[in-house]
Amino acid sequence: MTAPDGQVAQPAGLSRPRDATPLISVRELTKVYPTAKGERVQALSRISLDIAQGEFVSLVGPSGCGKTTVLRILAGLIADYTGDVSVSGKALHGPSREVGVVFQDANLMPWRTALANVLLPAEVLGLNRKQAKLRAQELLTMVGLEGFERKLPGELSGGMRQRVAIARALIHDPAVLLLDEPFGALDAMTRDTMNVELAAIAARSKKTVFLITHSIAEAVFLSDRVLVMSSRPGRIVEVIPVELPRPRGLDIIADPGFAATVLRIRRLLDSVTASALPSIAH
């Protein structure tokens, strides 16, 4: 593994919020899907973005705008795109050890215990078994699942399963944590709790986090910056910095700055999806 803050020279003149070297760098990313009728649908159009080391960035946009495509490209799950994508200064071609992914569904293996699920990436990557096991224990404790190591996914609640998935994504100590609407399938109360937990986990693990969500409030609550996407073709229309102090509690919802930022993004999304039905994202 390379150091998370790679020393590879980056093109000058790009705005970067914190660090001189962005951990994730995307330039002119374009993705075209062929349809069944032989037409070509442009999913992403010339997307460029930088994410600095330790930064928490969210990508919000209407359904079908290509958010998930961006994440799947960063996760190495989609290989045929045009443009440049690099992580830690290295061009990304396929899956990278520098990346840990949490999907919308926990996607745990139901025949493995919580601990064995967290250890799965270590097995795939051939990491030291003993060290990985210690680390898996620590991670399960960090996500609040101490004592649940031997439980099967079927014995855990949806929120707990997603916590296991987060621990699994961190087991190989990736530089970046990618989250694709990780709490979309959870009820609203669990979701709030999980967001507070996620903020704490991100702070504790000092990971760079890239979150895909359709919830503006979630994005503002968690992020340092929110990227707003429009659909057809998917492109980034604006980058909104979130100037709220950390650590943030759920009472931040009452903060006028929070409300103003949410409203600003809401209006942006409404303007780019004016023709579409109004969505009720919270």
Added chain:
Amino acid sequence: MARWFAALWPPLAFGALVLGGWEAGARWGGLDPMMLPAPSEIADQFRLGFSSGIYPQHLGVTLLQAMLGFVIAIFAGVGVGALISASPLVERTLNPFLIAFEAMPKIAMAPLVIVWFGYGIWSKVVLAAAIAFFPVLVSTILGLRACEPGRLDVLHSLGASRAQLFRLVRLPSALPFIFSGINVAVVFVLLGAIVGEFVGAKAGLGTLILAANENLETARVFSILGLLAGVGMLLHFGVTALRQRLLFWAGPQAGPPTA
């Protein structure tokens, strides 16, 4: 204890009623013992078969054939199924032949298999395996296809190899399907072994049935059929127990095998 009894009394009562009626019909109702011998007579034959050591000996042969065929069918079925699901070219190449082979009644091959493999156990093993192969193959292909793409994404995002994908996700995901095929296969191997013995064998319960039938020892035939029913049930329970051990994470499977 009470729940046990509640679950068991209806089939027990039904069985006792049928046997009682049957026995009465044989003793006083003029049932032809050549067609339908009394249950007591069948039980006598059963005892005799075991005390003489003849049933255990032939049962051992039949079981050995069935079990060897079973193991071969499972390995071949899962192996070919894995190959087919791994390669679209292999699937396209083999598909018409597999469909043709599946459509053919495998039992019709019995005389030929005897010619090929002789009167010893191996002709019966091959026949049993050939019959039991398809349920395992089909369930394996279905199971491997039904794998949740999300689980595969997890492994793909780690750059897992095809072998890792198969071992860590695809095969365990397919196990519940494969077991439904195995449940059918375990009944089929017994069928294959017996039919093979009918066509040509030196030993086995099938040869005993044929001999008893020729001598018009109907009670003996019935006692062997009863034995086969018992063995079939034990095999089925064995597979169910194995399923529970291996598939502790999947829900219990309800109902009898779909054979």
